[in-house]
Structures are given as structure tokens and as C-alpha cells.
Amino acid sequence: LPVTNTNDELVGIVSLRALLIGLSEETVSDTMKQKVAAVHSDTDREQVAREFDRYGYEMLPVIDSSNRLLGIITVDDVIDIIEEEQTEDVQKTVGAGAGEAVYSGLAEKLKGRMPWLIVSAIMMLPATYIVLGFESLIREVALLAVFMPLIAALAGNAGHQALAVTLRGIVLDEVRRDRILPLMRRELLVGLVAGITIGGCVALLLSIFGNEEIATRLGLIVACAMIVSMGIGTFTGAAIPLIMRRLGADPAQASAIFLIMVTDAVAFSTLLGFAYIGLTWMQGTTT
Numbered sequence: 001l002p003v004t005n006t007n008d009e010l011v012g013i014v015s016l017r018a019l020l021i022g023l024s025e026e027t028v029s030d031t032m033k034q035k036v037a038a039v040h041s042d043t044d045r046e047q048v049a050r051e052f053d054r055y056g057y058e059m060l061p062v063i064d065s066s067n068r069l070l071g072i073i074t075v076d077d078v079i080d081i082i083e084e085e086q087t088e089d090v091q092k093t094v095g096a097g098a099g100e101a102v103y104s105g106l107a108e109k110l111k112g113r114m115p116w117l118i119v120s121a122i123m124m125l126p127a128t129y130i131v132l133g134f135e136s137l138i139r140e141v142a143l144l145a146v147f148m149p150l151i152a153a154l155a156g157n158a159g160h161q162a163l164a165v166t167l168r169g170i171v172l173d174e175v176r177r178d179r180i181l182p183l184m185r186r187e188l189l190v191g192l193v194a195g196i197t198i199g200g201c202v203a204l205l206l207s208i209f210g211n212e213e214i215a216t217r218l219g220l221i222v223a224c225a226m227i228v229s230m231g232i233g234t235f236t237g238a239a240i241p242l243i244m245r246r247l248g249a250d251p252a253q254a255s256a257i258f259l260i261m262v263t264d265a266v267a268f269s270t271l272l273g274f275a276y277i278g279l280t281w282m283q284g285t286t287t
Helices: 016-021 045-055 075-093 106-123 125-133 135-140 143-171 177-209 213-246 255-277
Strands: 002-004 010-013 059-063 069-074
Touching: 002 069, 010 059, 045 059, 045 075, 069 075, 106 125, 106 255, 125 135, 125 255, 135 143, 135 255, 143 177, 143 213, 143 255, 177 213, 213 255
Parallel strands: none
Antiparallel strands: 002 010, 059 069
8 A cells, every 4th residue: 555645656566465464552654664666647558557567566656757656556457457458459550540449339330440541542552653653564474463462461460460560569667769670680581481481382383283384484483573572561560560659659650551551562573573574484385
């Protein structure tokens, strides 16, 4: 329990056990501990939760700038904070309103979602222009249209995995400045290895089941595009929340929207770009 003086200033803390086993003639000031951990009223809720997790507190007093006691925070309060912050971060990640509930009204839902949907539509324009720029190539090699969504989806999924892990590390205060570069290298390596594995399997399947030589060569182009796209996807997924935190923004705020813009643009440009460069080689046996 927190102990205050006549001015409501926090001066110590005393446990129920100490009160029960203390001598009858002792006062609270004789029993209390004067070294007290406390949080200020303007401390972020997530920071409070991290303090409880790091030091195993069961209760923390809340004080103002004059060291006056304003209240207490218990473990039960922290559990509620964690649940609220987790759901809020999930909704922010995809651009939904932070305070939106399942049964929120139509106006509240649209107010939280529409701004980021508009931003998402604008940010997808680069990927759209990339596809339009290669319209004649897609018409000439129709199989490219089959693999465009596959590569974009895999790059996006790989990026979301890196994004989720990085956001978790930020929330748990595991991502420190001296550990950012190793984190980025590791995520890039994961994406490249995953791209080599899946891209190699796709190339092998096209080589086995493809009816023409062009299918085998297209498989190699798809594999190369997948390696680059998934590598950049995981790298970007880890980088976006770190950049947003560096800029002072909420790392979770619409991170998925920015990520999809990058992964779609990279996936389409690498596949169509590689196919354009290797078009003569790819069609060598059919021309």
C-alpha cells in the first residue's frame, strides 16, 4: 500500500504482511519502505505494462509532477491495458479505427476506415502503372498474368510475417538501436532463403509439367522475381515500423497498407522487368 504525508506526497510503501507482523507500538513510518518505484500520470500505458513485465510489480503508485499520489495501478489494470493495446494495434495496422468495436455504428466505422482506404487506393497507383507499362508484354506472354498475383501474395505474406515479429519486438522493448542492423540482415536473409526455396519449387514444377521450353525458362524468371520480391518484402516489413517509430509515429499505424504498396510494386516490376529483359531468350525456341 502507498503511504503519503499530510500534503498527499508519496513517501513510502508498506505491505500487508509488514502491517500484520509488525509490533503494535510501531507506526506506519517505522514499517514502510522509503525507496518506492512509481509512475508519472503522463507515462504511456504500454510503457507501464513493460515496467510490470520487466520488474514483476504487483502494484505501482501513480504520482504527478509534485510527487503527490493520484492513484495506483495493479496487475489486473495492466492485463486490461495489454488487451486493449493489442486489439488497438491490430486495427491500426490495417488502417481501421483504433476505437472501433464490432458493433460500432456505421458513421464511426466509416470515419475510422475511409481515410486509410483512400490512402491505400492512392498508394496502389504505382503498381497499377507498372502493369499498364508492360501491357504488350503481358499480352504476348499470357502466363505472366498467372504468376503476378502469386509473387505479390507471397511477397506480401513474407512482409507481414516480418512486420508482425518486428512490432512484437517493439512492444516488448526488444528492438534497441544497436540491434537494428542484425535484425534487418536476418529478415532479409529469411526472405531470400524462402524465395529461393519456393521459387525453385515453382521453376521445377514448370520444368516438369510445362508443355514447351518457354515454360521452363519462364520458371527461372519467376524464381528470380520471387527471390528478389520476398527478400525486399521481409526487409520492408521489418523496416516500416522502425522508420515510423523513428519519425515519432505509431509503428502500428497503417503499416500493412504501406507494406502492400511496396511488395505489390516490387513483385510486378521484378517479374515483368525480368521477363522484358529476357524475352528473346525466353521465346528462343518458339521464334
